Amino acid sequence: xxxxxxxxxxxxxxxxxxxxxxxxxxxxxxxxxxxxxxxxxxxxxxxxxxxxxxxxxxxxxxxxxxxxxxxxxxxxxxxxxxxxxxxxxxxxxxxxxxxxxxxxxxxxxxxxxxxxxxxxxxxxxxxxxxxxxxxxxxxxxxxxxxxxxxxxxxxxxxxxxxxxxxxxxxxxxxxxxxxxxxxxxxxxxxxxxxxxxxxxxxxxxxxxxxxxxxxxxxxxxxxxxxxxxxxxxxxxxxxxxxxxxxxxxxxxxxxx
Amino acid sequence: xxxxxxxxxxxxxxxxxxxxxxxxxxxxxxxxxxxxxxxxxxxxxxxxxxxxxxxxxxxxxxxxxxxxxxxxxxxxxxxxxxxxxxxxxxxxxxxxxxxxxxxxxxxxxxxxxxxxxxxxxxxxxxxxxxxxxxxxxx
Numbered sequence: 172x173x174x175x176x177x178x179x180x181x182x183x184x185x186x187x188x189x190x191x192x193x194x195x196x197x198x199x200x201x202x203x204x205x206x207x208x209x210x211x212x213x214x215x216x217x218x219x220x221x222x223x224x225x226x227x228x229x230x231x232x233x234x235x236x237x238x239x240x241x242x243x244x245x246x247x248x249x250x251x252x253x254x255x256x257x258x259x260x261x262x263x264x265x266x267x268x269x270x271x272x273x274x275x276x277x278x279x280x281x282x283x284x285x286x287x288x289x290x291x292x293x294x295x296x297x298x299x300x301x302x303x304x305x306x307x308x309x310x311x312x313x314x315x316x317x318x319x320x321x322x323x324x325x326x327x328x329x330x331x332x333x334x335x336x337x338x339x340x341x342x343x344x345x346x347x348x349x350x351x352x353x354x355x356x357x358x359x360x361x362x363x364x365x366x367x368x369x370x371x372x373x374x375x376x377x378x379x380x381x382x383x384x385x386x387x388x389x390x391x392x393x394x395x396x397x398x399x400x401x402x403x404x405x406x407x408x409x410x411x412x413x414x415x416x417x418x419x420x421x422x423x424x425x426x427x
Numbered sequence: 428x429x430x431x432x433x434x435x436x437x438x439x440x441x442x443x444x445x446x447x448x449x450x451x452x453x454x455x456x457x458x459x460x461x462x463x464x465x466x467x468x469x470x471x472x473x474x475x476x477x478x479x480x481x482x483x484x485x486x487x488x489x490x491x492x493x494x495x496x497x498x499x500x501x502x503x504x505x506x507x508x509x510x511x512x513x514x515x516x517x518x519x520x521x522x523x524x525x526x527x528x529x530x531x532x533x534x535x536x537x538x539x540x541x542x543x544x545x546x547x548x549x550x551x552x553x554x555x556x557x558x559x560x561x562x563x564x565x
Contacts (some may be wrong), residue, residue, distance in 0.1 A: 209479055320482060
């Protein structure tokens with residue numbers, strides 16, 4: 172299919188936000204490596220972090236075929252304002268309850284987004300979505316199991332998970348910030364839209380939150396945290412990018 | 428109650444008795460699960476190691492990365508270690524004479540010469556031998 176320049180830019184923006192979310196949450200989760208609550212979980216959570224970074228790399232490679240710079244340059248040299256990640260992914264890791272809850276809310280959105288994308292008319296994206304279906308399924312299995320365990324284990328763990336949910340929920344709603352290209356992407360049959368994704372996401376997380384003895388914040392208190400998709404970020408993103416790209420920038424032409 | 432090195436456990440404020448000790452033990456020492464790995468569907472599950480976990484579901488989640496992340500995997504089993512009934516090492520003498528019982532091994536029987544003789548007498552082709560020769564000539 173041939174795209175006009177305008178359409179191509181809309182596709183690129185769409186790819187950037189998906190990949191940037193994965194790269195930044197992947198980097199955040201990797202900060203737990205060596206600090207996980209037990210060695211088995213340390214390995215599992217680190218693997219999940221690697222998976223997410225690997226998925227973003229694949230999307231950056233697709234972007235490269237559309238005329239953008241190579242994956243490493245895209246990942247390590249852009250300033251914060253050129254990132255399209257949601258605020259949810261940028262926040263520091265906090266304590267393990269926060270990181271687990273963030274991952275839980277993010278994973279379900281990612282899983283449903285990829286299910287929707289497996290039908291996309293943009294073939295590289297449809298193939299990618301099919302390829303990573305199992306990987307992402309494991310990520311949701313991991314977070315679902317932990318949320319269920321810690322939501323029900325005892326009062327302290329339940330209180331902490333509820334607090335983590337309250338802290339992350341409005342941030343997670345920010346995942347679904349619209350870009351202004353929704354209609355066009357829909358017309359091209361590339362993506363059905365953020366509002367549909369959000370509806371499906373609510374359907375997916377609600378029963379799991381209930382089963383874990385946790386309470387979904389009341390709809391009257393939903394205040395999505397937007398801005399990330401437009402390049403407006405929290406104060407936490409820039410230090411993260413500085414650290415993440417530090418070694419790459421020592422010698423951008425080095426062979427790895 | 429003796430202080431734990433884990434502040435989360437100290438915050439539970441457990442009673443100074445046997446119950447308290449038992450609760451503490453359960454919280455500090457998670458159960459272990461034996462992990463069995465199957466490479467391909469239909470293969471046997473082979474014991475591959477142990478993970479700590481709070482329940483069987485979490486044990487599977489842990490086992491997937493602890494033992495499946497670097498090799499082909501079709502399926503995993505986890506079994507609570509305490510559900511395994513094992514023989515005793517002090518009874519290991521029950522296995523002592525096993526290595527001597529070579530009559531239980533196929534290699535202990537010399538019968539190929541008799542099979543070949545029978546094949547020749549009855550004009551039966553040795554397909555295995557044919558295959559070997561074909562392979563050599565290829």
